[in-house]
Amino acid sequence: MNLNYTDDQIAFRDEVRAFLADNLPARLSEKVKSGEELTKQDHEEWHAILNARGWLAGNWPVEYGGTGWDAVQRHIFEDEMTKAAAPRIVPFGIAMLGPVLMKFGSEEQKAHYLPRILNGDDWWCQGYSEPGAGSDLASLRTTAVREGDYYIVNGQKTWTTLAQHADMIFCLVRTKKEGKPQEGISFLLIDMKSPGITVRPIELIDGSVEVNEVWFEDVRVPVGNLVGEENKGWTYAKYLLTHERTNIAGVGFASAGLEQLKRIARLELSAGKPLIENPLFAARIAQVQIDLMAMATTNLRVISAAAAGQAPGAESSMLKVKGTQVRQEINALTMQAVGPYAMPFPSEAVDGDNAPIGPDYARAPTGQYLNNRKLSIYGGSNEVQRAIIAKAILEL
Amino acid sequence: MNLNYTDDQIAFRDEVRAFLADNLPARLSEKVKSGEELTKQDHEEWHAILNARGWLAGNWPVEYGGTGWDAVQRHIFEDEMTKAAAPRIVPFGIAMLGPVLMKFGSEEQKAHYLPRILNGDDWWCQGYSEPGAGSDLASLRTTAVREGDYYIVNGQKTWTTLAQHADMIFCLVRTKKEGKPQEGISFLLIDMKSPGITVRPIELIDGSVEVNEVWFEDVRVPVGNLVGEENKGWTYAKYLLTHERTNIAGVGFASAGLEQLKRIARLELSAGKPLIENPLFAARIAQVQIDLMAMATTNLRVISAAAAGQAPGAESSMLKVKGTQVRQEINALTMQAVGPYAMPFPSEAVDGDNAPIGPDYARAPTGQYLNNRKLSIYGGSNEVQRAIIAKAILEL
Amino acid sequence: MNFDLTDERQMLQDGLRRFLRDKYTPDLLKQIADSETGTSSDVWDGLADMGVIGALFTEDQGGFGGAGFDVALVAEEMGRVGATDPLIDTGILGGGLIAALGTDDQKAMIEDIIAGTRQLALAHGEPGSRYDLSRVGTTVADGKLTGRKAVVVNGGAADTLIVSARTFGDVADQEGISLYLVAADAPGLTRRSYALTGGGHAAEITLDDTPGTLLGTEGQAFDALPTAHARATCAISAEAVGLMDAIRELTVDYLKTRKQFGQPIGKFQALQHRMADVLIEIEQARSAVINLAGHLEAEPAVRDVHVAATKTLIGQVARLVAEESIQMHGGIGMTEEYGLAHLAKRLVMVDHRFGDTLYHMDRFIALAVA
């Protein structure tokens, strides 16, 4: 039992830290700190910098151009990225599709798509959710009917994050209606420029536009774009879901959020004294800090087990729930900390064209609070996670 | 909309207050304040004093020797009783059985039992719960088989409060096995001195002995002791349950508990200052006080509607849940307030023979905390109440 | 003791509820949200015609109500539809302060307010003053005001502003604060109006040697502020209860219709129990508002205990209701298009006016615990 990093791990951390200090553009980290939305170009710029160093694909093996890092190294890298306020790596190509292609894709698919992901040639998005099928993916209704060398795809996806930027989408589609609902699902790669695809942005509660509805009307997809076998898509989707679960606790985000909260609470005055000296507010900060300290160690326990080869199980469900609770509580406290200046509508307050309303640090918290309500909804809602815990760990 | 009592109600309150000041023995109120268990003789003494004034049966009509009070008067009376630290009126005869007999009992039963309840001739207990049938009364297994002029009763009841003092028990028994489980239940009055009855006290987590197991082995009960019709007992039981629900919020108990908590928090020193001046502890007190202020008004809203003739519905379920939350939180804070002196086992700390361990006020809180875990379990657990709310109010 | 509405109030409630139900269509909400001022003159005229603005004033003041229960009734109905009309700003704060402090000439303005032809705003808070009522740094010399006022709700649409300024004393002193009536188009006054997260608009206001007319006694205006804020707190708390009821209805409906794993999600016991807890807390909030409304005319020491208790509880329950309702809706609850978004945001933002849970918990401790 030893809570400290090994010498090698410390050396690696220092290497990452030095790289970020030298190569992360200040313009990008400023945007991240202020909660401003990043443009597609911002993301591409940052991906290219990481790719040049060979560090874009932390969860890919070396043979495919990845880093080959173990779970602890990935944790260290993510931790340093968050501390440096680096933009997060857009997960759809790297973290999600990549592992699926490596395990289930054809040689052609691997040779074609994997380098394009690293090079930024293809921007991917994920077509899972549908209206009426949220946490219940098995009731999926988008269909793909084989006609010669093509699938004809019809249906609708929703909550498709950053689809407005995407070149490609990986989709779950129904290829068989008989049998158990999970059985007739296939995993298809679709060019977003195909005729018959319509993307409609969904404005979210904070005024941001990051998710979309995507309609498919008689979209023709070459059969070569099927991943693995027809009707086996559910298996690949589940495999992907376990990979999506890395860094599910969001310890780095929470730590950065806690620092932001404390910084604001030191600057805001209440009855003439820094808000952080108000005992009741200090206690709320203390509570979330104590929770975070424990959660960070739970996270390391899971990572350490993963590095030793154990598959992440229902423990990640526990991390998901606690992680979202901690982050949402930090968001709520930060919004409370800025007082009346939490009231301006985020898009007006954050918009860079006008002079800021109120202090600089007051621009982001309300939007972050509202936007991060999603944390407990997506990626398997917290209710779904509790059901997993009850079933898999408690065996109830 | 008017939150104030009418002049008549104020006059009534003053009358009750004066009566209690003159007639409540200090010995009894001291026992109540210190959390000491009352003896059977204590209860009988207090019942007799109230009965002499005609105030023992607040929920009975005048024709049966009750007060004929409306819901607001009953509330005022209970409120003053609590403020004066009077022993609570033992509910089994007065609050529970009385209304059932008045509505469903025969003339003989009414003439015989009701005066005996008022005079203290019969001490009643309630035989509802059985092992394996807690909130789920319909799965009751104690049987009563008719043989001539007698029912032969066999089975077991549990959680029978104060059965060790009781002369009589009103019981739900199964008289028919066919049909819906609720349908074969009858309501039977049984003499506790009957051969075949065994009472075994159950020691509770706080060391107190207030509930019992009661066994029936071929107990002969005259058929004249059946209330109403055979197999209709479930109807009478439900009627009784709605009557049990008066004062379900326990506002008076909560108010008295809050006063006790504040008194202790003023006396206990933490880092040399009264505990009540610790901002974090003060905030916990404030929270429960704020909750109680709102709950007291919800309670008055329900009472006021009841006085206007509306039947108490699922609102009483809301009061039950919130009431137990408030009281249990007060108990927890009070236990916390006494610090290390919460540790002595209640029965040792409260026992009057030895000198008290620690300050006088430290004797009761741990026992109260432990004992009042029952509040959210009995009288329909808080889970059952939530189900009622979801069904009856939300219609989910 | 009586929790029924009087006949007059019952009539007002029925009429107002019907009016708002008819008016506040999704289209109107969107139109208001997209407008320059965050208000609708059509609705405002209707409210005035029905006597809703007048219900905020006593008969002495020229109105026909003015008690705590009138304020609560009107605000709760407004909340029920997520209305953003500036009743609190024009009626309770603006009109209330003029009624309390004004000369007879100044009080003539109340007639216009009740008739719906005048919009007011209280420009009191400043950058950094947070919720502290006595923190005023705006200066005044020869009746000319200089300073900055922050998040002045309805400040963009108001034709008349009530501006606080410091005549003497330190920045946090209660003594030395004066109030002035300032025309929105007065020289040296600039305002930047912006949309609020909870709907409606507010403005940042800069005063540079801007002329104003004294309202009340010079340097002695502070005492009127807690009273005006108590009434505004009662109103916004009642509005919050209206919002909670609307959100609860929306959420329960959704639980009944949305299906997952083959049945309505409202059949899932975990959600049922949580929704029951939400309902219990809404009833707590409702009772807290009754407590405050019933003590609004009590002596300040008693009234302020209820102000602190009620606003604390309202803030807590508001967060619970908003967060649980979004969570139970799932993704759809996150979209701006769906009706929940506006209601939930407006409800959450209640905690950022007239003192939040932290501010009022501290006040409650000072007033009622120690």
Next chain:
Amino acid sequence: MNFDLTDERQMLQDGLRRFLRDKYTPDLLKQIADSETGTSSDVWDGLADMGVIGALFTEDQGGFGGAGFDVALVAEEMGRVGATDPLIDTGILGGGLIAALGTDDQKAMIEDIIAGTRQLALAHGEPGSRYDLSRVGTTVADGKLTGRKAVVVNGGAADTLIVSARTFGDVADQEGISLYLVAADAPGLTRRSYALTGGGHAAEITLDDTPGTLLGTEGQAFDALPTAHARATCAISAEAVGLMDAIRELTVDYLKTRKQFGQPIGKFQALQHRMADVLIEIEQARSAVINLAGHLEAEPAVRDVHVAATKTLIGQVARLVAEESIQMHGGIGMTEEYGLAHLAKRLVMVDHRFGDTLYHMDRFIALAVA
């Protein structure tokens, strides 16, 4: 970074767990509860034989362990069966203070402690001192002590007491506190031993001109107390996690077997979700103990942040686990006879030793927030 046990610790854990599982039958628990001292010499001898007491001391001190992870491991196993043996009092507090401050002669006592032939208790707290470590009113003159000591756990069974007294300074000063070794049968010493809610016994101790032998430097003993308490806090926190695991097992078993409305109550979704939340919090508690154990030898400023964080969280989770488990059991969970009662009470009482959630939250704010 490594969360696996070393081979030695794994062996200790396996052996200890087996020993305790075999020993701690319901009969033994009842026998201990009914005993005069709240201990079992049989178990104690067994623990000594297995080297469990020695695992609390470093090799320098004559033991074979002594690190935070050793303390936590042993205590967690004790908690798992609800054991009440005074390892904390005799080993960590008594033995630890002698090891830290004692002369060579005094340190010889440690051998007896490890061998299980000596029982100690720390008589430090006084009526009214609550959790404040520096509040000592007991006086000393010519090596004779006079005063009262409160809730001295194991004070009735101990043959040697470590008693704090004030040599100089004000009642709350850190400077001026001395420690003395006092024989339990010393003249002028009276003790009243009583059973504790969480099992085991404590004593109220009165000293009237009672002779003692100085332990450490006169007036300078304070600094040793936070270290001893940090170690004791680590132990009682780990014990709490053991208790939580045992309670969780009992509750999950109950949920699987107890039927209501025709199915096991563990099938009810509301209970499933609540139990999942309980589990999540227990894992938080486990991680908090790892944090503290891993920093127990760190510099005091770092160590004390973890002491405060861990004890706060443990107190909170303890209450949740105890209350939820009793609630899910229903009536049976309220009975003294059923195994849950002892475990739940012992768990709740953890908050009343070495500072409660309030005390440690205040400490954490001072050390790590501001």
